[in-house]
Amino acid sequence: MKTRYSFGGDEHVYVEVDEEMSLEAFFVALSLRNAVAEANIPGVTEICPANASFEVRFNPDVISPDEMMARIKELEHKAEAGEKRLDTRIVEVPVYFQDPWTHETLMRFRERHQDPEATDLEYAARINGYESVEAFIEAYHSQPWFVSMVGFVAGLPFLYQLVEREKQIEVPKYLRPRTDTPKHTVGIGGCFGCIYSVRGAGGYQMFGITPMTIFDPTQTVSYLQDFMVFFKPGDIVKWKPIDRAEFDRIEAAVKDGTYTPRIAEVTFDLEAFNADMAGTNAKLMEALNGV
Numbered sequence: 001m002k003t004r005y006s007f008g009g010d011e012h013v014y015v016e017v018d019e020e021m022s023l024e025a026f027f028v029a030l031s032l033r034n035a036v037a038e039a040n041i042p043g044v045t046e047i048c049p050a051n052a053s054f055e056v057r058f059n060p061d062v063i064s065p066d067e068m069m070a071r072i073k074e075l076e077h078k079a080e081a082g083e084k085r086l087d088t089r090i091v092e093v094p095v096y097f098q099d100p101w102t103h104e105t106l107m108r109f110r111e112r113h114q115d116p117e118a119t120d121l122e123y124a125a126r127i128n129g130y131e132s133v134e135a136f137i138e139a140y141h142s143q144p145w146f147v148s149m150v151g152f153v154a155g156l157p158f159l160y161q162l163v164e165r166e167k168q169i170e171v172p173k174y175l176r177p178r179t180d181t182p183k184h185t186v187g188i189g190g191c192f193g194c195i196y197s198v199r200g201a202g203g204y205q206m207f208g209i210t211p212m213t214i215f216d217p218t219q220t221v222s223y224l225q226d227f228m229v230f231f232k233p234g235d236i237v238k239w240k241p242i243d244r245a246e247f248d249r250i251e252a253a254v255k256d257g258t259y260t261p262r263i264a265e266v267t268f269d270l271e272a273f274n275a276d277m278a279g280t281n282a283k284l285m286e287a288l289n290g291v
Contacts, residue, residue, distance in 0.1 A: 001028060003076055005069055010060045013069055016053040021160060021191065025052035026148050027270050030086070030233070032072070032079035041071050049233050051148045051158060084270035090144065090236040090288045092262035093186075093195070096247040097121075097137050097208035101182045106206050112176040120187070120205040124171045140169060140207065141239035144284050145193055146268075150231050153200065155215030157231040159193035162273070162281055173203035184210045186239070211242075211251035212261060222257040230261075236268065238288055264288045 018025035033054045043062030048055045110116040115123045125136035145159035173189040181202035189204035197215035214230040253259035264287040273280040
């Protein structure tokens with residue numbers, strides 16, 4: 001991998017490990033970002049992570065842009081040679097697939113879609129070679145997903161499916177963006193899954209909705225009182241299909257403060273995953289299920 005650097009004005013350096021997201025690129029970027037943070041470089045005010053890249057904000061009155069870039073480059077070899085392991089967590093996220101709210105929305109925007117005659121799920125199933133929507137949903141939720149970045153919209157996670165590259169689900173975004181997307185919509189654009197943390201415009205294909213709040217600036221949700229954003233890069237997500245009754249029950253529990261997300265602490269080892277993806281995913285599920 002060839003790391004690329006560029007300036008964004010006088011106060012930012014953008015560091016890109018690779019143009020395409022991969023777990024290898026993610027871990028190199030993570031290692032380099034951590035190395036920059038641990039170096040305590042004078043003048044650095046903020047480090048913002050992304051999929052296979054990150055941005056460093058610095059005070060040019062303390063350190064010049066050229067010196068800032070040179071200091072980062074000094075750490076590059078150390079980061080590439082670093083261990084690709086991450087202490088993280090696996091989280092179960094309930095999803096009501098084929099829900100009425102995203103269905104109503106997608107029907108209002110069919111003229112902006114690649115296939116106006118099909119729903120988002122029908123289109124996604126067809127172009128990925130699945131014989132039915134049900135088979136597609138099974139493929140979507142049966143294996144874990146890796147949170148590669150959080151952002152763009154506050155608290156929105158980008159998720160990368162933990163399967164062989166040739167088996168990853170890919171669906172293009174809408175031809176033209178929608179002006180509305182229900183809060184907590186679960187969907188995919190390109191190779192990335194996401195959860196819309198707030199209601200607003202969007203272009204990802206819509207497959208379902210979760211009753212689980214993932215962004216709370218008021219910090220009144222019981223499990224978000226320490227930090228208003230639920231996800232962080234490196235989290236692992238396992239979708240859990242639910243029906244309308246379960247959706248209503250969880251939504252009510254979130255509101256009254258009695259809902260606790262199902263979470264297990266795990267270590268993700270990239271080398272072990274590449275050597276045995278199915279075995280690694282099985283161990284992740286065992287940890288989540290308390291086996």
